[in-house]
Amino acid sequence: MGEAATFENGIYRQGPARLSDLCGEKGLAIGNSNFEAVVRTSVFVDKSMLIADILKSRAAVTLFCRPRRFGKSLNLSMLQRFFEVPVGADAGADFAPLFRGLAIWEAEDGRFREHQGAYPVVRFALNDAKRPTWEETQRALAFNIVAEYLRHDYLEESASLSERERAQFAEIAGTPLTASDFSAFGQTLKLLTTLLHKHYGRPVVLLIDEYDAPVMTAYSGGFYSEAVSWLKGWLTGALKDNPSLAFAAMTGVQRISKESIFSDLNNLKVDTPLNVASDERFGFTQAEVEALADYLGMPEGVAAAREWYDGYRFGNVDVYNPWSALNYFDAGCVADAYWGNTSSNGVLGDMVRGADDAVMGRLCRLMEPDGTIEAPLDTRVVFPDVGVRSGALWSMLYLSGYVTTNDTEQPDDPEMLRCLRIPNKETSSLYRTEIIGRFASSSAPCDGALPSLANRWARSRCG
Missing domain, CATH: 1.10.10 (Arc Repressor Mutant, subunit A)
Structure with a gap:
């Protein structure tokens, strides 16, 4: 600590760490994984160079495996807001100001800026598909699929699509959630990327958060083979040799066996805590915790935070549990076990x-x-x-x-x-x-x- 810090245009800089606080109220977003909401209303510890990692990678599909509550969902939300052409109620909006001052905006003379708002995006979060039976899991997955189709409901009127393609889209978007023929959803992921590619004339960015959540529950519930078989077909169709895919990023805790889900993919890069490539992008570094403590006016709290929440090694970097560190500072530096609830595993x-x-x-x-x-x-x-x-x-x-x-x-x-x-x-x-x-x-x-x-x-x- 002790390095000179600056605060300008909502960006606090201290050493290599950057914090965004556009509203200047020093609030901490606990449990909020919506990037836009966090940046507009709270302190955001800058992890935007994950965007550069993905753009510079040669992998068409990257799977990031990290423990729960280490910022995976927030990072995927950040990727969506950076890459996506605004749709629906956000159509025409400019989200570039959310990234100005962050590391990605200035990196390599600003060469990554051209990717901001430049791609159609498909995003799924599968955490809410953790259900006790295969039937309930199917309904939850179908709900997620229909909801993402409806988010892109403009495709039903797209002049770039054929009448048959518009009809295909409308059929999926209008499917009753009680539909019994769940197998019909098997090609919906690839179909949506294909239709978006045709509409925009640009390949699609695919983001899937907590891809392993329904499989872990399926194993405990006795329907593992059904869940894995369906997910393999659903994912492989969109991820393998898909000309409509620019790149994909997925997150999870565990890596499901390559032999069971990813056996047909030769373009998959798996990034675990053992890897160096994105070692600073999940969890807080020592410099970031010190900057956060100084910015919040609690520099004396760093020692206890380090004892309680530091100690992880990701690649070549020592990191803190970000969920616990945020809760600790939000509670006025009261140390406690904030990171519980493994009973669901x-x-x-x-x-x-x-x-x-x-x-x-x-x-x-x-x-x-x-x-x-x-x-x-x-x-x-x-x-x-x-x-x-x-x-x-x-x-x-x-x-x-x-x-x-x-x-x-x-x-x-x-x-x-x-x-x-x-x-x-x-x-x-x-x-x-x-x-x-x-x-x-x-x-x-x-x-x-x-x-x-x-x-x-x-x-x-x-x-």
């Missing part, structure tokens, strides 16, 4: 419940002060297609954010042993209650030791 729960004594011993070893274990991380096939694959637990804990590692070299080597550790004080508390206490059987070898282990860890970290 049934697959992870099944893995821990089924762990033998040796695995439980290693889980408990992580609770020791400065406790570590060595294990390989196979981020390519962490989601089990059938049953629980040996060793997958550590990869799932890693991608879910409950353990981290500084050994991020050779990210594609699934056999390399890496030193795993619990990131910080907050995660230690949640690890104890949500991973071991909630999911382990009463006969687990470290049940009686958990409170004392947690207390010893806290004492060792807090002095």
